[in-house]
Amino acid sequence: MTDTSGPVVIRDRAGAVPAPPVARVIRGLSDRAIAWLFIAPTILLLLAINVFPLIWTIRLSFTNYRANKPNVPLRWLGLENYTSILADPDVWQAMQATAHFVIWTILLEVLFGFGLALLIDKKFRGHSFWTTVILLPMMLSPAVVGTFWTFLFQPQIGLFNYVVAFLTGIDPSSFQMIGDVPLAPWAIVLVDTWMWTPYVMLICLAGLRSIPNYIYEAAEVDRASKWRQFWSITLPMVLPFLMLAVLFRGIENFKMFDMVNLLTSGGPGSTTELASITLKREAFEKWRTGYSSAFAIILFVTVFGAANIYVKALNKVKQR
Amino acid sequence: MGRMITFAGALAAGAIAIGLPTQSALAQGKTLTLCWAAWDPANALVELSKDFTAKTNIQMKYEFVPWTNYADRFLNELNSKGKLCDVIIGDSQWIGGAAENGHYVKLNEFFDKEGIKMDDFMPATVLGYAEWPKHTPNYWALPAMGDAVGWTYRKDWFSRPELQAEFKKKYGRDLAPPATWTELKQVGEFFQGRDIDGKKVYGAYIFTERGSEGITMGVTNALYDWGFQYDNPKKPYQMDGFVNSPDAVAGLEFYKSVYKCCTPPGMTNAYMQEGLDAFKSGQVAMMMNWFAFFPGLYKDPNVGGDKIGFFINPGEKQHATQLGGQGISVVSYSDHKEDALQYIKWFAQPDVQKHWWALGGYSCHKAVLNDPSFPTSAPFAKDFLKSMEMVVDFWAEPSYAELLLDMQKRVHDYVVADKGTAKEALDLLVKDWEKVFKEEGKI
Numbered sequence: 016m017t018d019t020s021g022p023v024v025i026r027d028r029a030g031a032v033p034a035p036p037v038a039r040v041i042r043g044l045s046d047r048a049i050a051w052l053f054i055a056p057t058i059l060l061l062l063a064i065n066v067f068p069l070i071w072t073i074r075l076s077f078t079n080y081r082a083n084k085p086n087v088p089l090r091w092l093g094l095e096n097y098t099s100i101l102a103d104p105d106v107w108q109a110m111q112a113t114a115h116f117v118i119w120t121i122l123l124e125v126l127f128g129f130g131l132a133l134l135i136d137k138k139f140r141g142h143s144f145w146t147t148v149i150l151l152p153m154m155l156s157p158a159v160v161g162t163f164w165t166f167l168f169q170p171q172i173g174l175f176n177y178v179v180a181f182l183t184g185i186d187p188s189s190f191q192m193i194g195d196v197p198l199a200p201w202a203i204v205l206v207d208t209w210m211w212t213p214y215v216m217l218i219c220l221a222g223l224r225s226i227p228n229y230i231y232e233a234a235e236v237d238r239a240s241k242w243r244q245f246w247s248i249t250l251p252m253v254l255p256f257l258m259l260a261v262l263f264r265g266i267e268n269f270k271m272f273d274m275v276n277l278l279t280s281g282g283p284g285s286t287t288e289l290a291s292i293t294l295k296r297e298a299f300e301k302w303r304t305g306y307s308s309a310f311a312i313i314l315f316v317t318v319f320g321a322a323n324i325y326v327k328a329l330n331k332v333k334q335r
Numbered sequence: 336m337g338r339m340i341t342f343a344g345a346l347a348a349g350a351i352a353i354g355l356p357t358q359s360a361l362a363q364g365k366t367l368t369l370c371w372a373a374w375d376p377a378n379a380l381v382e383l384s385k386d387f388t389a390k391t392n393i394q395m396k397y398e399f400v401p402w403t404n405y406a407d408r409f410l411n412e413l414n415s416k417g418k419l420c421d422v423i424i425g426d427s428q429w430i431g432g433a434a435e436n437g438h439y440v441k442l443n444e445f446f447d448k449e450g451i452k453m454d455d456f457m458p459a460t461v462l463g464y465a466e467w468p469k470h471t472p473n474y475w476a477l478p479a480m481g482d483a484v485g486w487t488y489r490k491d492w493f494s495r496p497e498l499q500a501e502f503k504k505k506y507g508r509d510l511a512p513p514a515t516w517t518e519l520k521q522v523g524e525f526f527q528g529r530d531i532d533g534k535k536v537y538g539a540y541i542f543t544e545r546g547s548e549g550i551t552m553g554v555t556n557a558l559y560d561w562g563f564q565y566d567n568p569k570k571p572y573q574m575d576g577f578v579n580s581p582d583a584v585a586g587l588e589f590y591k592s593v594y595k596c597c598t599p600p601g602m603t604n605a606y607m608q609e610g611l612d613a614f615k616s617g618q619v620a621m622m623m624n625w626f627a628f629f630p631g632l633y634k635d636p637n638v639g640g641d642k643i644g645f646f647i648n649p650g651e652k653q654h655a656t657q658l659g660g661q662g663i664s665v666v667s668y669s670d671h672k673e674d675a676l677q678y679i680k681w682f683a684q685p686d687v688q689k690h691w692w693a694l695g696g697y698s699c700h701k702a703v704l705n706d707p708s709f710p711t712s713a714p715f716a717k718d719f720l721k722s723m724e725m726v727v728d729f730w731a732e733p734s735y736a737e738l739l740l741d742m743q744k745r746v747h748d749y750v751v752a753d754k755g756t757a758k759e760a761l762d763l764l765v766k767d768w769e770k771v772f773k774e775e776g777k778i
Contacts, residue, residue, distance in 0.1 A: 079774075083414040084436060084733070105744075170600040171618075194603030196752050280546035283603050284752025285744060300407065301737040302414070 076309035083302040096309035109293040117268045123208040128215025136223045153213045161277025164206045168192040215260040222256030258329045366394040370420035373399035375631040379695040413438040421669040424661045427463045432733035434467035439475040440665040451683045460699035464662030476662025478699035483722040484657040488621045490644035512646035523597025526620035538597030540613045540622040544606035551742045554590045556648045559655035561586030572778045579761035587757040591750045625659045629715040630695040645715040658726035741767035
């Protein structure tokens with residue numbers, strides 16, 4: 016009796032209780048409509064916080080609008096903001112500083128990241144410990160990294176200068192990593208490489224681990240040397256992952272602001288003033304909202320265009 | 336009679352018990368937020384304001400932001416019409432923008448009603464902190480914190496007989512606080528790299544900060560002394576030939592030469608705090624900084640007391656110094672404007688101003704400054720008075736932030752990054768500033 020009463024009750028209840036109104040409405044909808052229902056909140060959110068601001072920024076970029084002077088009549092400037100940005104030598108200097116930063120950080124991070132991934136891929140004693148140690152820098156906040164590297168680079172008390180002095184025998188206070196014009200661009204490259212090489216390493220490691228062992232076994236059978244295996248198997252198969260890492264780091268470093276701003280504030284002079292720092296100064300310190308909107312659009316188009324071309328190349332590599 | 340007293344007492348107790356609206360009770364639960372920079376005088380103001388709370392029962396909350404983010408943080412707050420601050424102690428250069436964009440409450444009517452007279456305050460502070468447009472009786476702030484650039488030096492080092500003798504032999508005069516920039520450079524060179532008590536020390540600390548206002552607030556002290564002017568006194572906004580005059584170029588070159596010869600290594604992006612650190616750690620013989628920090632330095636157990644001396648910004652062809660300091664204003668977006676005005680009324684009282692000075696704030700009130708005992712009330716008081724008589728301020732135009740950032744860039748490029756010549760830097764600055772004023776429709 017007891018055994019059968021439960022299911023009966025459930026069935027009875029199920030039969031007796033009418034479907035709730037929402038469920039009834041959903042039941043009447045097509046699959047497509049339900050799909051729309053689910054993605055609508057996300058689309059609305061994207062429209063509100065991504066698409067609308069983008070369109071608004073494009074509109075502002077053709078005006079003289081200043082957010083700190085909302086009462087000044089809005090004047091349509093046409094392409095004036097764009098032409099003055101493209102003709103401004105200071106903007107080109109910032110773009111040059113950005114290009115130097117992006118190119119060198121990517122190059123060094125890929126080299127060191129891939130090298131570390133090859134090392135970490137081998138099983139050795141303390142493997143997990145060293146992996147964790149290597150990953151630590153990327154887990155830190157850029158604000159923290161910027162601040163403590165400022166101390167490390169301090170010519171009188173900084174550890175970095177003392178290490179260099181110990182290794183080379185020069186006076187530790189004879190050079191200033193973030194104060195000397197020739198050294199400052201390399202100081203920010205060094206810190207970014209230190210921080211983000213582990214990230215590239217992780218992506219490369221995922222690529223290395225995705226290569227099936229049997230390919231290497233077949234190469235061994237064919238008596239391919241380790242060098243030959245690296246060039247013919249490892250590198251081609253990791254290449255899409257490497258390219259992905261380059262894409263991510265390229266986009267990130269093109270927008271780099273926080274770490275560099277804390278380290279150098281764009282100085283000495285304007286030596287390390289990256290495009291994002293110039294943009295921030297124009298937008299939120301000088302309050303030239305229309306001008307900075309145009310600058311932001313130029314940067315956006317540059318990154319978006321370059322990333323699109325790059326993704327197409329990446330797809331081609333993948334299809335090979 | 337006894338019964339009557341008992342009855343009155345009972346009535347009063349009853350009134351309190353049932354909450355009859357006494358003034359204190361009315362103010363119960365009221366809170367004002369005061370915004371300022373995070374530095375020593377702000378702590379003094381917290382102490383001072385306890386008296387205001389005791390008298391009005393209005394609680395005080397504080398929003399203090401470090402100097403490097405102070406302008407960014409509060410100008411964003413004002414521009415976005417935020418309600419965070421009821422009372423704000425805003426930098427002197429904000430006054431134009433804050434007045435024209437409606438961020439501050441105009442105080443003329445309030446001053447008239449409460450009998451607060453601007454004549455009771457030092458003229459330079461009224462001009463610098465309260466008026467917009469300048470030289471017109473339109474007041475947007477009450478002068479709150481007088482300040483200017485001054486210098487400290489290591490009195491104990493200067494007084495050492497062996498150093499005195501060596502200096503006199505080399506320069507033919509006593510080792511004393513410099514009266515001119517040329518003398519300052521000589522003293523700086525004298526101390527640069529010298530070994531004192533087994534420690535390598537340096538000549539001078541000067542402002543070089545790039546991000547906010549640092550290098551501009553430093554370099555102007557030399558520029559003014561050589562004859563730099565913001566514009567033609569007879570034709571406003573005509574800057575060519577004034578900003579980049581041969582004298583201004585010489586002043587800029589001299590500042591750079593002091594930076595090169597006499598500062599400690601690593602001071603490429605240094606402002607107030609770095610200066611204090613350098614002086615307190617015994618690194619430098621002389622330090623440029625704001626008077627606001629001098630009470631704290633005088634109390635410092637390591638470098639204060641007998642070891643520290645003070646002097647005004649040296650002269651050269653002329654004699655001037657950079658104005659600092661701030662006025663106190665009521666934010667027009669505040670929901671507690673009446674209480675905020677009450678705070679300003681309280682703050683303007685001569686007794687409160689005297690207490691303000693005693694606690695470490697720099698009063699601008701004549702009742703304090705003209706008091707015969709004032710010059711001897713602190714070792715830097717006399718120098719403060721002298722400095723306030725020769726202050727010059729940066730542009731206080733609504734577009735001051737743009738003008739400031741342009742100068743930061745051009746000066747830092749030349750002084751620290753060795754880019755171009757002083758003439759080129761100032762020529763570019765004129766172009767930058769002309770562009771700003773053209774956009775504003777002023778030229």
